[in-house]
Amino acid sequence: MPARRKTSITSRWEWVAAAVSALLVAGLISLLASQALRPRSPPDLRVSVDAVERRDGQHLVRFTIRNRGTETAADLHVEGELQQAGETVERSTAVLDYVPGGAARQGGVFFARDPRAYTLRVVPRGYQVP
Amino acid sequence: MTPGEAARAGADREFLIGLSRAFGGAVFFSLPLLMTMEMWQFGFYLDRVRIGLLLVLILPLLIVLARFSGFMLTSSWLEDVVDGVIALGVGVAAAATIMLTLDLLGPGMSLREITGKIALQAVPGSFGAVLANSQFSADRAEQRHEKALRRRAGYPAQLLFMAVGAVFLAFNIAPTEEIVLLSARLGPAHAFSVLLLTLILMHAFVFGSRFRGMPERPEGMSGISLFLRYTLVGYAIALLVSGYVLWTFGTLGPQSGGNGAVGLVVLGLPAGLGTAAARLVL
Numbered sequence: 001m002p003a004r005r006k007t008s009i010t011s012r013w014e015w016v017a018a019a020v021s022a023l024l025v026a027g028l029i030s031l032l033a034s035q036a037l038r039p040r041s042p043p044d045l046r047v048s049v050d051a052v053e054r055r056d057g058q059h060l061v062r063f064t065i066r067n068r069g070t071e072t073a074a075d076l077h078v079e080g081e082l083q084q085a086g087e088t089v090e091r092s093t094a095v096l097d098y099v100p101g102g103a104a105r106q107g108g109v110f111f112a113r114d115p116r117a118y119t120l121r122v123v124p125r126g127y128q129v130p
Numbered sequence: 131m132t133p134g135e136a137a138r139a140g141a142d143r144e145f146l147i148g149l150s151r152a153f154g155g156a157v158f159f160s161l162p163l164l165m166t167m168e169m170w171q172f173g174f175y176l177d178r179v180r181i182g183l184l185l186v187l188i189l190p191l192l193i194v195l196a197r198f199s200g201f202m203l204t205s206s207w208l209e210d211v212v213d214g215v216i217a218l219g220v221g222v223a224a225a226a227t228i229m230l231t232l233d234l235l236g237p238g239m240s241l242r243e244i245t246g247k248i249a250l251q252a253v254p255g256s257f258g259a260v261l262a263n264s265q266f267s268a269d270r271a272e273q274r275h276e277k278a279l280r281r282r283a284g285y286p287a288q289l290l291f292m293a294v295g296a297v298f299l300a301f302n303i304a305p306t307e308e309i310v311l312l313s314a315r316l317g318p319a320h321a322f323s324v325l326l327l328t329l330i331l332m333h334a335f336v337f338g339s340r341f342r343g344m345p346e347r348p349e350g351m352s353g354i355s356l357f358l359r360y361t362l363v364g365y366a367i368a369l370l371v372s373g374y375v376l377w378t379f380g381t382l383g384p385q386s387g388g389n390g391a392v393g394l395v396v397l398g399l400p401a402g403l404g405t406a407a408a409r410l411v412l
Binding site: 010011013014015017018020021022024025028029031032033035036040072074097098100101103130 | 285286289310311313314315317318319321322325355358359362363365366367369370389391392394395
């Protein structure tokens with residue numbers, strides 16, 4: 001009965017699709033497993049200044065903040081300071097929503113004074129656990 | 131009026147009814163996202179290439195959907211292509227109308243913002259436009275015809291239905307802040323439970339849909355075969371679609387860090403249920 005055989009035969013491509021899917025899901029599971037085995041560490045934040053540029057009479061300091069820990073820092077407050085002879089002459093802050101573990105985010109702080117004439121410090125001040 | 135003119139007037143009337151039904155479907159399907167704050171911001175800051183690519187990729191899905199449940203009873207592929215394009219157009223019109231009414235579009239906005247907003251919001255609406263027929267139509271004969279067509283659809287068409295379900299649900303949830311928050315909160319153990327729960331729920335859907343005759347389970351097809359060919363493949367489609375949608379919204383990328391995989395699993399829950407349910411609903 002050729003008609004009946006046709007309905008019960010599965011195309012080879014269905015098994016190819018199943019095999020590719022199994023690989024994909026197994027890959028995802030092993031990725032999660034490798035993350036589970038890695039020890040958890042609190043956010044470890046490093047700031048690097050990318051550029052200092054003039055914008056409409058202000059000075060913009062663009063920075064990249066990298067989280068080398070595994071946990072996410074949420075509502076991260078980043079403070080920029082201009083110092084002269086150990087005294088802070090100007091402060092500016094930025095808030096970043098999320099900096100996930102192992103990820104980097106960019107932001108900027110504005111100053112009225114030219115940061116190039118002072119000692120510039122951009123430091124993380126605080127975050128919350130999401 | 132000659133008989134020819136009368137027939138044309140009838141066809142015009144039929145088309146206008148189909149079009150207004152499509153418009154209703156577009157509004158119905160796109161309202162949740164039209165009233166989602168994140169979507170208004172994405173309109174202006176999202177990469178133009180990604181918005182364009184989204185529209186290019188959505189069109190073939192709409193065309194195939196039009197084949198199986200378009201708002202007109204079509205007989206040729208050319209008509210389905212036309213239907214798909216019209217559905218996208220209706221999506222644009224519905225999005226623009228609602229956003230104008232809600233004062234989300236107006237003077238003082240840049241062209242970039244306006245086009246970005248409309249293009250993004252047109253996506254869910256265009257699905258609504260093309261699906262309006264199977265959901266709202268009173269034309270039983272047309273529904274029966276398309277239902278029969280869908281029932282006879284082969285494996286590739288079934289995978290496509292699954293992809294449509296995944297795109298629709300993933301697209302509705304991916305732009306929200308909640309996805310970022312959940313993937314930041316969830317550890318690998320929780321993510322793994324989400325993955326497991328998704329597969330169980332999806333298999334329940336696949337197994338349940340069997341009783342509605344779709345897919346018709348051939349003699350001797352075991353539960354494992356059903357799991358591998360529908361549930362697992364459906365989940366893989368859901369993950370791929372989730373990854374694509376997250377990439378489009380910029381949530382997933384080289385800078386997303388270790389929780390990119392978790393984000394995929396989190397969005398994979400609604401997208402996976404979308405793939406499984408699409409075959410029941412469509």
